[in-house]
Amino acid sequence: xxxxxxxxxxxxxxxxxxxxxxxxxxxxxxxxxxxxxxxxxxxxxxxxxxxxxxxxxxxxxxxxxxxxxxxxxxxxxxxxxxxxxxxxxxxxxxxxxxxxxxxxxxxxxxxxxxxxxxxxxxxxxxxxxxxxxxxxxxxxxxxxxxxxxxxxxxxxxxxxxxxxxxxxxxxxxxxxxxxxxxxxxxxxxxxxxxxxxxxxxxxxxxxxxxxxxxxxxxxxxxxxxxxxxxxxxxxxxxxxxxxxxxxxxxxxxxxxxxxxxxxxxxxxxxxxxxxxxxxxxxxxxxxxxxxxxxxxxxxxxxxxxxxxxxxxxxxxxxxxxxxxxxxxxxxxxxxxxxx
Numbered sequence: 572x573x574x575x576x577x578x579x580x581x582x583x584x585x586x587x588x589x590x591x592x593x594x595x596x597x598x599x600x601x602x603x604x605x606x607x608x609x610x611x612x613x614x615x616x617x618x619x620x621x622x623x624x625x626x627x628x629x630x631x632x633x634x635x636x637x638x639x640x641x642x643x644x645x646x647x648x649x650x651x652x653x654x655x656x657x658x659x660x661x662x663x664x665x666x667x668x669x670x671x672x673x674x675x676x677x678x679x680x681x682x683x684x685x686x687x688x689x690x691x692x693x694x695x696x697x698x699x700x701x702x703x704x705x706x707x708x709x710x711x712x713x714x715x716x717x718x719x720x721x722x723x724x725x726x727x728x729x730x731x732x733x734x735x736x737x738x739x740x741x742x743x744x745x746x747x748x749x750x751x752x753x754x755x756x757x758x759x760x761x762x763x764x765x766x767x768x769x770x771x772x773x774x775x776x777x778x779x780x781x782x783x784x785x786x787x788x789x790x791x792x793x794x795x796x797x798x799x800x801x802x803x804x805x806x807x808x809x810x811x812x813x814x815x816x817x818x819x820x821x822x823x824x825x826x827x828x829x830x831x832x833x834x835x836x837x838x839x840x841x842x843x844x845x846x847x848x849x850x851x852x853x854x855x856x857x858x859x860x861x862x863x864x865x866x867x868x869x870x871x872x873x874x875x876x877x878x879x880x881x882x883x884x885x886x887x888x889x890x891x892x893x894x895x896x897x898x899x900x901x902x903x904x905x906x907x908x909x910x
Contacts (some may be wrong), residue, residue: 604745604746606626607624608622608623609623609624609625612675612689613686614677614684614686614687615675615688615689615690617691620644620674620691620695620697621644621647621697622642623639623642624639624640624746625637625638625639625640627714628745630734630738631734631737633716633718634716634717634734635709635715635716636705636707636709636714636734636738637705637712637714638703638704638705638706638738638742639665639668639703640701640702640703640704641673641674641697641701641702641704642701643698643699643700643701644674644695644698645699648748648752649752650699651701651752651753651754651755651801651905652700652701652749652754653754653755653756653757654703654735654754654755654756655667655668655702655703655704655705655758656705656707656735656758656762656765656766657758657759657760657762658759658760658761658762658809659711659760659761660708660761660764661710662711662760663706663711663713664705664706664707664712665706665712667890671889672694672696672890672901673692673696673697673704674691674692674695674697675689675690675692676689676690676691692894694890694894694895694897694898695898698898699898699902699905700901703742705735705738707731707734707735707765708726708734708735709723709724709726710724728764728765728768731768732765732769732771733772735765736769736773753801754801755801755803755804755905756769756770756804757803757804757806758804758805758806760807760808760809761808762805762808763805763808764808764809766803766805766808767803806889821856824859830858830859834859837855838856841855842855842856
């Protein structure tokens with residue numbers, strides 16, 4: 572199963588007697604979000620297995636980020652809260668919701684029906700966690716700017732991390748009953764860029780005491796708590812630029828014996844240093860990677876796959892084609908058990 576996982580060590584802070592950093596355990600607060608609660612979904616005729624909420628959070632002025640929140644089907648008060656981000660860049664997190672690990676399996680539309688049929692997914696990740704599916708950055712999926720000028724939608728990875736950071740602070744202010752739950756960030760593909768930057772923003776916020784949420788209870792009592800991040804998980808992540816990835820690819824293919832020592836040395840001498848020769852470099856790189864297209868076409872041939880006894884399930888679509896194994900992996904990782 573081609574799933575790369577990057578997990579941060581659990582963060583811990585010695586709070587001592589510093590009052591402003593005290594994590595006060597308070598009784599579970601039943602938040603009333605009737606305006607955000609989803610009571611029925613077209614195509615699904617049964618009872619939702621847990622509470623679902625959706626809506627917009629104004630991460631900054633006029634920036635509206637859309638989320639779909641699936642409450643855990645197990646122990647929502649204590650199960651982890653997981654933020655899910657699809658990559659792209661520019662891919663809606665509904666991709667993960669619909670095709671991979673959301674609460675439903677989508678069936679084809681029948682001639683007599685106007686929308687797909689939804690069945691419950693027995694391997695939904697909401698079996699063991701509360702999940703926030705977030706459309707980010709702004710402009711992706713259902714997230715939007717009130718001012719729809721083109722310049723408003725121009726951002727970068729750092730800006731997106733800050734926007735998501737602000738989203739989380741405001742989201743937990745809306746759902747304070749989940750502040751004490753363990754929190755993780757997860758995603759795939761280009762989220763391999765999003766997630767470490769966001770994690771860094773959160774860690775910096777904790778250290779600098781900026782990532783602090785104030786919850787008003789009644790008219791007089793205010794509770795300030797520090798929000799803790801437990802770790803993050805990245806599946807098939809994009810983690811660098813093309814130049815870096817190409818360099819790693821060449822080293823890997825050479826180390827695995829897929830290209831000769833002579834070709835490897837030719838690439839090193841023509842693509843780097845004082846003897847850089849762009850034309851010869853590209854020619855040598857083509858020799859090293861050109862066979863990929865042939866190999867991909869051959870390995871994706873149904874007759875070949877049948878002959879060599881393969882099963883679907885590698886790459887981005889592990890939760891889709893191997894849902895049982897993916898849920899096992901996911902739940903064990905959250906609980907700190909051997910995978």
